[in-house]
Amino acid sequence: MTETLHAPARSYGAHSPLAYLLNLAGEAAQVSDQEQREEAETAVIHHLSRSYPYSLAQAIDVMAWQGYPAVRGPRGVICEASAVAWLDGGLWLHHTVRSIESDGALDVLTLIVPCTCGRGYTDITLDSEDMLMELLTELRPTHGQSVHNGALLDCAIVPAAAQIIDL
Template sequence: MAWQGYPALREPGGRQWEASAVAWLDGGLWLHHSLCITEREGTVDVLTLIAPCTCGRGYVDITLDSEHILMDILGDLRPTHGRFPHCEEPLDCGSVHAAPRPTGWR
């Protein structure tokens, strides 16, 4: 597993993307790492697992509190080959789509 870094980006019109790093895991899963900076808490690492849904139309993301949680979730996803079971609740996999390609990037 190799991490790929992405710099912060501000698009014309004001949309802003924070600096982050992404690691591709086999089977379509991703780990996303960024920093959350607030006055109250300072700098906090944010690690998110992004995995495809069994329906094939979207992704589900889960913020991970520890490596133990990551291992538990990966174990739970083993029967579905790394895919989250689909449910029809609002904000399920349909809420997470591929990010638009930043202007000027290829």
């Protein structure tokens, strides 16, 4: 015996305040890709002005940031919306805002550095302007490249995008 499920009947009027509010909530839940891109770009600009006012906020033009929408798979969000800026010499900055239950949200800024082996990148999560300055001091002798140590797995060879995200 096959049973058919039916949606429950609406117990409120089509033009009631509740109908208006529920429609408003439905529209708010559908953030467009363009809105996600713009929000990601705005978030990184605010983060740099607060946390990196004397370095990154001065060095990187606000128009250099390219926002990307969240990537979704059948099980939900795989990657949060983010913004990326090209620094030149193979270096990139990647920023995203991660939702964390205990604190609400956390800015995550990552410097992506090419390896001296030429086959991969090292990603370094930055937590302060002081850390950035220390890291840049270390990268200066190699002209912005991470020193490859063959004994350690210190760089990751970048696979094709389809291999990175298992949709």
